[in-house]
Amino acid sequence: MKKINLREKLTRFQDHWNPRIVAALNGQHVKLVKMKGEFVWHAHREEDELFLVLDGALTIETPSGDIRLEAGEFCVIPHGVEHRPVAENEAHVLLLEPDSTRNTGIAGGDKTVETPEWI
Amino acid sequence: MKKINLREKLTRFQDHWNPRIVAALNGQHVKLVKMKGEFVWHAHREEDELFLVLDGALTIETPSGDIRLEAGEFCVIPHGVEHRPVAENEAHVLLLEPDSTRNTGIAGGDKTVETPEWI
Numbered sequence: 001m002k003k004i005n006l007r008e009k010l011t012r013f014q015d016h017w018n019p020r021i022v023a024a025l026n027g028q029h030v031k032l033v034k035m036k037g038e039f040v041w042h043a044h045r046e047e048d049e050l051f052l053v054l055d056g057a058l059t060i061e062t063p064s065g066d067i068r069l070e071a072g073e074f075c076v077i078p079h080g081v082e083h084r085p086v087a088e089n090e091a092h093v094l095l096l097e098p099d100s101t102r103n104t105g106i107a108g109g110d111k112t113v114e115t116p117e118w119i
Numbered sequence: 120m121k122k123i124n125l126r127e128k129l130t131r132f133q134d135h136w137n138p139r140i141v142a143a144l145n146g147q148h149v150k151l152v153k154m155k156g157e158f159v160w161h162a163h164r165e166e167d168e169l170f171l172v173l174d175g176a177l178t179i180e181t182p183s184g185d186i187r188l189e190a191g192e193f194c195v196i197p198h199g200v201e202h203r204p205v206a207e208n209e210a211h212v213l214l215l216e217p218d219s220t221r222n223t224g225i226a227g228g229d230k231t232v233e234t235p236e237w238i
Binding site for chain 2: 047098
């Protein structure tokens with residue numbers, strides 16, 4: 001039951017597309033990730049995924065249109081929906097998703113982080 | 120899959136201790152609540168609860184000590200742990216918890232909101 005400061009946690013890593021776990025509850029993980037550039041198109045078989053932008057701006061491309069998120073905005077991508085996060089400039093993002101969630105979903109590939117680090 | 124702006128949602132209600140639902144995913148609800156004053160001591164039988172302060176400051180009293188949260192800080196209160204939120208001045212808080220969660224937990228009482236409103 002310790003206090004977690006989002007800005008302090010964000011100073012602990014600099015790399016992109018490598019989510020870190022900061023909390024666990026009810027079978028879910030709260031993660032922080034820095035995004036820059038284009039991620040891979042992917043979907044999650046069973047996991048809904050929440051993206052909350054803390055700093056910067058993020059576009060989540062989907063087959064039914066783009067979702068543009070700025071700081072203080074979030075959206076939920078339901079399981080099964082293909083999506084691709086794109087950040088022209090670095091964006092800091094809070095993710096909420098089941099602890100079973102793999103960052104690249106069923107697509108896999110070289111951006112996959114099989115076991116995210118706790119920070 | 121629509122974008123949700125936290126500040127815009129917070130303009131939609133003014134009352135205290137009455138959480139509103141803004142999103143659902145993986146059996147969880149994301150809620151917003153305005154807090155001012157002292158809530159009731161309570162615990163949740165099965166639900167872990169995350170408190171993220173968006174504006175202002177919040178103290179969560181627990182039997183093992185107080186947790187002081189300011190904007191950008193959060194903590195998780197595990198199920199079964201007695202707690203009481205207290206906000207000297209108005210605080211705006213994002214809650215993440217299972218959709219079965221009642222605000223007053225097993226304590227009940229006149230601050231109970233049985234069916235939170237979606238906004």
